[in-house]
Amino acid sequence: MFRPASISDLDLLLSARAEDPVGIIDVERYRRELELHQYRPEWSWLHEINGRLIARALWWGQPHSDYPVSLDCLWVDPSITDPGIIAGRLVEAGHHALRASGIDRLPDLNMDVPQNWHDDPRAVAAVKWRQDAVVSAGLTETIERLSYAWTGNKPTPKRSDRLTFTPADDRVFLEIFSEAAQGSLDIHTQADLAELGPDVQAADDLDFYLGLPGDRQMWRIAQNLKGDRVGFIIPSRSAYNASVSYLGVVPEHRGHGFVDDLLAEITIMHRDNGAPSITGTTDTTNAPMAAAFRRAGYDVTAVRIVFGPHPANILGTA
Structure with a gap:
């Protein structure tokens, strides 16, 4: 049956x-x-x-x-x-x-x-x-997420004049995944961090994003003009579109609007590679990321509701 x-x-x-x-x-x-x-x-x-x-x-x-x-x-x-x-x-x-x-x-x-x-x-x-x-x-757990899209008929955000973007190996990304997860407003990241701990959570993130169909060579670490590591970007792809797959700012550099610089760089990189549209998502509770999408010219295209297991009911945990 x-x-x-x-x-x-x-x-x-x-x-x-x-x-x-x-x-x-x-x-x-x-x-x-x-x-x-x-x-x-x-x-x-x-x-x-x-x-x-x-x-x-x-x-x-x-x-x-x-x-x-x-x-x-x-x-x-x-x-x-x-x-x-x-x-x-x-x-x-x-x-x-x-x-x-x-x-x-x-x-x-x-x-x-x-x-x-x-x-x-x-x-x-x-x-x-x-x-x-x-x-x-x-x-039993519910998250409501907003889907966004930027299309080529929108103005391109201005490239940052206070950050530089450089490639890095998986070891560096593993470190910064762990750093940026601390205090994240993303509900899924919060749950994974509580369930798995920072090291396993970072390793799972790395493995997931390496599995996406985008180009690993586009991943970048963001540094300020003093050379401090501020955050990172992963301009990757979903099955159908170029995407804002992941970006993060490390805790000590939050509150300075760097999310706009990171999102602008992802948008510019995808545009320069000929992407006709770029998609992204964020939780409805993540107001700073939603505001950054709007400032960068991304429009809401859909709402996604996500139902997942409660952390206390994850298989193999108490």
Whole structure:
């Protein structure tokens, strides 16, 4: 009843169609990323009755990863009167298999919603049943994130005249990941730091960003005119766009507006490489980063709600 898909299930799995305002993984994206080994049959769970698709859950991961890192799509046939119950059982079945395979942290659910979703009863209902489903399966913590985009018809931010940007090896980035995580306003970073400690958290960050499809040679350390290390930038890529993948200022240099300098450099580097658009995200609680995006000419394009496990319920912890 609740099972992982096989290649022979592909047409059935892809028969889901968008019926509500929550984003859905469409046929083209799934097939494309299936070829890249980012979606996989064993990470694509379904519920069917007599050959009819009732529900599906699609987990996504890096091409060479043993485990998925996110649940990207949770869908139930609109004829089902209580979709949260069916979806919750499907996600729990997937979680059971992931635990059995040795995963140490259940993946978050990433859910894209319209900017005004709070004012749309259909969107509120669509979010509610998905929330009910994943909370029942152990994903109890909620973060709301804003997605931004800069396009070539916008003015390019002014390049910094108080910072220089230089390449550095992975050892240096490991150090500055750990430094910049201290006091971060990013909720995910806070949770990872509390759960893993600074060394493991930094190593996990490095491994994740090395796995993105962007060019490692674009990573830079930012120094002031005295040669002090102020922060860093990672202008990388998502599956589809150039992105503001990560930037950070070390604690002793916060409060001086360096976030604008870092974001400007990322934007200029991507523009100079011919990127027609650049995307980025930040938590709604991270007001300084949201303000920096606005000052740099980035517009809000979507809202993403993230549901994850509570740190006390991370597998392998107390």
